Amino acid sequence: MSDHERSATPPVQQAHCPACHRTVRPTPILWGLPLPEGMEAAERGEVILGGCLVSPFDPSHVCPACRTRLYETPDGDFEVWVAAWSIPGSAQDRGTLPH
Numbered sequence: 001m002s003d004h005e006r007s008a009t010p011p012v013q014q015a016h017c018p019a020c021h022r023t024v025r026p027t028p029i030l031w032g033l034p035l036p037e038g039m040e041a042a043e044r045g046e047v048i049l050g051g052c053l054v055s056p057f058d059p060s061h062v063c064p065a066c067r068t069r070l071y072e073t074p075d076g077d078f079e080v081w082v083a084a085w086s087i088p089g090s091a092q093d094r095g096t097l098p099h
């Protein structure tokens, strides 16, 4: 028989943060509807609730040291997440542009 199936969130392994270059345990972001257990975990600081926004390219983790949003690559590494999508004409995006 094999190990029993894990239904809980698997532990996040230590990883190298590409932003602050520390060895950290990135905090997973829970996307979608916050379940009661997810909210409890968020209160304990184990996860971060990302809300219901779902885009094709979301950050999956947050560095607990520098709060940089990260995403996990297929190789299991972490990269700095940058918004790959933007809304043309967004008032917020234009807030800092010189006029």
Ligand SMILES: [Zn+2]
Pocket: 017, 018, 019, 020, 021, 022, 024, 063, 064, 065, 066, 067, 068
């Ligand atoms: Zn970091």
